[in-house]
Amino acid sequence: MPWEGILIAFITVFLAELGDKTQLAVFSLAATRGPRSVFLGASLALVLSTALAALLGGIVHRFLPQGAIRSLHYGAGALFIAVGIWTILRAT
Numbered sequence: 001m002p003w004e005g006i007l008i009a010f011i012t013v014f015l016a017e018l019g020d021k022t023q024l025a026v027f028s029l030a031a032t033r034g035p036r037s038v039f040l041g042a043s044l045a046l047v048l049s050t051a052l053a054a055l056l057g058g059i060v061h062r063f064l065p066q067g068a069i070r071s072l073h074y075g076a077g078a079l080f081i082a083v084g085i086w087t088i089l090r091a092t
Contacts, residue, residue: 013050022046 017023030038061069
């Protein structure tokens with residue numbers, strides 16, 4: 001089993017999810033609906049959305065040349081930066 005990939009994916013997703021809007025929604029729901037059911041529902045949602053992303057990423061990897069995948073990485077990074085700048089400008 002490719003443990004390095006598992007560890008990198010775990011750390012990346014764990015850090016990305018800390019304190020984001022999903023965590024705040026889970027926090028709010030758990031306060032009103034109970035932690036067990038909210039944990040189960042949120043866990044299933046994250047597993048399904050991650051499975052979909054992994055499936056689509058595998059398809060993209062199979063059909064796109066390496067240069068296009070690199071461009072996709074840069075494009076995604078630029079989009080995240082642009083959304084961050086837009087969020088900051090909107091807040092001021």
